[in-house]
Amino acid sequence: MQYQRSSKLFAEAEKVIPGGVNSPVRAFKGVGGTPIFVKSAKGAYLYDEDGNKLIDYINSWGPMILGHAHEPVIQAITERAKLGTSFGMPTELETQIAELAVSMVPNIDKIRFVNSGTEACMSAIRLARGFTKRDKIIKFAGCYHGHSDSFLIQAGSGASTFGMPNSPGVTQGTAKDTLLAQYNNLENVRELFENNKNEIAAIIIEPVAGNMGCIPPKKGFLEGLRDLCYENDTLLIFDEVMTGFRLAKGGAQELYNIDADIVCFGKVIGGGLPVGAFAARSEIMNYLAPLGPVYQAGTLSGNPLAMAAGLAMLSELNTDSEIFKRLDEKTAYLENGIRQVLLQNKVVFTINRVGSMISVHFNETPVIDFETAKGGDNERFKKFFHGLLQEGIYIAPSAYETWFITDALTYDDLDLTIKAIEKVSRNL
Numbered sequence: 001m002q003y004q005r006s007s008k009l010f011a012e013a014e015k016v017i018p019g020g021v022n023s024p025v026r027a028f029k030g031v032g033g034t035p036i037f038v039k040s041a042k043g044a045y046l047y048d049e050d051g052n053k054l055i056d057y058i059n060s061w062g063p064m065i066l067g068h069a070h071e072p073v074i075q076a077i078t079e080r081a082k083l084g085t086s087f088g089m090p091t092e093l094e095t096q097i098a099e100l101a102v103s104m105v106p107n108i109d110k111i112r113f114v115n116s117g118t119e120a121c122m123s124a125i126r127l128a129r130g131f132t133k134r135d136k137i138i139k140f141a142g143c144y145h146g147h148s149d150s151f152l153i154q155a156g157s158g159a160s161t162f163g164m165p166n167s168p169g170v171t172q173g174t175a176k177d178t179l180l181a182q183y184n185n186l187e188n189v190r191e192l193f194e195n196n197k198n199e200i201a202a203i204i205i206e207p208v209a210g211n212m213g214c215i216p217p218k219k220g221f222l223e224g225l226r227d228l229c230y231e232n233d234t235l236l237i238f239d240e241v242m243t244g245f246r247l248a249k250g251g252a253q254e255l256y257n258i259d260a261d262i263v264c265f266g267k268v269i270g271g272g273l274p275v276g277a278f279a280a281r282s283e284i285m286n287y288l289a290p291l292g293p294v295y296q297a298g299t300l301s302g303n304p305l306a307m308a309a310g311l312a313m314l315s316e317l318n319t320d321s322e323i324f325k326r327l328d329e330k331t332a333y334l335e336n337g338i339r340q341v342l343l344q345n346k347v348v349f350t351i352n353r354v355g356s357m358i359s360v361h362f363n364e365t366p367v368i369d370f371e372t373a374k375g376g377d378n379e380r381f382k383k384f385f386h387g388l389l390q391e392g393i394y395i396a397p398s399a400y401e402t403w404f405i406t407d408a409l410t411y412d413d414l415d416l417t418i419k420a421i422e423k424v425s426r427n428l
């Protein structure tokens with residue numbers, strides 16, 4: 001692999017952008033070395049500034065579920081751009097994507113579009129607090145809900161990679177309203193309810209955690225949270241920014257058959273453009289301005305280019321009845337392949353997977369929460385990451401990330417990947 005041009009571009013970027021990047025995990029701090037600068041991408045592949053071709057297992061951290069530069073999405077954006085790129089006025093397009101999303105996702109009557117997953121989660125808890133007239137929320141260690149203040153408390157992912165579970169700049173006043181529980185630990189949540197009677201507005205959770213690697217909910221865990229929320233008049237917020245339109249048409253709610261009160265979206269819903277959304281039944285959504293008292297707004301919210309991309313993406317996912325099954329099968333094939341080669345080479349590992357979310361952990365014990373996720377062998381992960389990069393395979397540059405499988409990957413791509421992992425695992 002050649003890195004000269006990426007190195008040069010990174011050095012230039014560092015002079016004018018903090019750390020050379022606009023989002024920390026891109027900087028390779030968790031694995032060392034120089035970030036790869038992308039020139040273009042198509043289908044399952046990235047093409048970088050040095051002329052390398054990489055098989056991509058990040059896919060913009062999830063959105064490109066049908067592969068890069070997917071034709072119907074690109075076409076929708078291009079055609080829409082000719083009509084003007086932003087008005088700050090309503091368009092029919094917004095109703096079209098809202099209708100489609102509401103038809104695909106269970107338990108929601110209305111949806112509001114914002115510009116990122118961060119905004120979606122931030123607005124969702126404000127809405128939950130306004131609706132319940134309570135201040136506190138419960139979040140789980142290692143779950144990431146964007147970088148708004150209330151959530152930067154053991155936030156997994158980027159925040160974990162850098163060992164900054166609590167960011168400076170978040171006030172004590174804000175932090176005290178975020179109660180922390182262990183993922184997959186129902187007893188923990190029950191205690192928080194007992195000690196904070198009638199004070200908890202909402203539980204926010206990634207129904208399948210994806211920001212400490214992929215961690216599935218234990219059987220009964222989500223059901224237990226649902227019951228506790230009913231008992232305590234607390235809202236259950238599913239942060240489906242990662243799982244939404246990925247694990248099923250209706251996301252984790254559909255997959256596990258659990259009703260959330262508010263659902264947050266991002267990533268896939270924008271088809272690769274900056275989109276987030278939050279949704280709920282009318283009773284809750286009608287609390288939002290201009291109907292209700294909870295304020296929330298956005299100059300570029302519902303932007304026509306973003307809505308066109310999102311609509312094209314959701315339409316494809318809605319009409320292709322085999323898509324989620326196909327993604328699951330491809331990812332299962334990859335999982336089995338990786339298991340075999342790691343076993344052959346006597347590497348200690350755990351693989352977690354739900355549908356097209358998968359992560360490999362160099363742990364001796366099962367990875368079920370943030371504590372166990374942190375127990376992985378990071379040095380081994382670094383070798384694994386750089387070894388794969390040399391073989392033209394691009395996985396996330398952090399041990400705390402899920403791999404995102406795209407439908408553009410062929411079985412040949414998967415075989416090449418398994419072969420590369422075989423080779424790399426001989427020297428782990």
Ligand SMILES: *Cc1c(COP(=O)(O)O)cnc(C)c1O
Nearest residue numbers: 116117118144145146241242266
């Ligand atoms: C990515 C992510 C977010 C934040 O979304 P941004 O668009 O990066 O602001 C929130 N929640 C989850 C579960 C995510 O994976």
